[in-house]
Amino acid sequence: MSRIKRGWALTKKSWGLLRDNPVLLRFPLYGGAATIVCAMIVVGPGIYLIEDDQAVFGGALAVIGFYLLALIGTYFSVGLAAAADMIFHGREASVGDGLAVARTRLSQIAGWAAVSTTIGLALSALENQGAIGQIVGRLLAVGWSLITFLAVPVIALEGAGPFETLKRSSSLFKSRWGAQVTGNIAIGGAVFLFGVLPSALLIFAGFLIWASASFAGALLLVLGVIGLAISMLVSSALSNIFGVALYRYALDNEAVGGFTAEELESAVRTKDGRNAPPTATPGTI
Secondary structure, eight states: OHHHHHHHHHHHHHHHHHHHOGGGGHHHHHHHHHHHHHIIIIIHHHHHHHHTTOHHHHHHHHHHHHHHHHHHHHHHHHHHHHHHHHHHTTOOOOHHHHHHHHHHTHHHHHHHHHHHHHHHHHHHHHHTSHHHHHHHHHHHHHHHHHHTTTHHHHHHHHOOOHHHHHHHHHHHHHHHHHHHHHHHHHHHHHHIIIIIHHHHHHHHHHHHHTTTOHHHHHHHHHHHHHHHHHHHHHHHHHHHHHHHHHHHHHHHOOOOTTOOHHHHHHHOBOTTSOBOOTTOOTTOO
């Protein structure tokens, strides 16, 4: 329970920063809009062609589409991480400032998008290989998400290439994994409880009353979808903010963004369960 409480405290601090700097929400908003357009133009037709027995061309188009989705998502996440780091250090930051950093990292972002797309497709294929494949694939997917949790701040703030990014993020994970797991659980749980669950209930209620009260049903559906979209935007922003704060503490022992050294230090755990010493360096256990 103590880990959950520490993670919840980090989540509240991340939310406070987001509340005071709503410009950070524009990164996932723009990224989400670009993702929808890309999915409609590239991924959708690719899947349609696969269903229409044109697997070769449709598969190639779908893979290109998935890569573009990863590229777009990483690009805006890197911009958000860069802007959050500027704010952490007392500077004004706009969407343009964050995206200016992302543009200088474009080759690294493209490389990382290729790696993440390849791993994602491989895991998806594994999950389609029966019950055992599904279990193994999901376990590997969880492990992949954890060891790459700090990938975005590494790209944004270090400009590392894809394989160096994987090495750096994995190294930080091996020595600091407790805080990452706790923080993600707290952020995900808070967003689910206050955003996803109410939105899902509105959508469900809308479907239930659609036949007898079409206007009210449609209104509930629209409100539910909007609430779900906002929840995803907030979740993405909070996760990136938390990642930058954790990265700075793991790298430089620097408490930023309103976090205290005690909060971050108590949240960072080594693999044997002990608190990491303040002088611990990334990659040490």
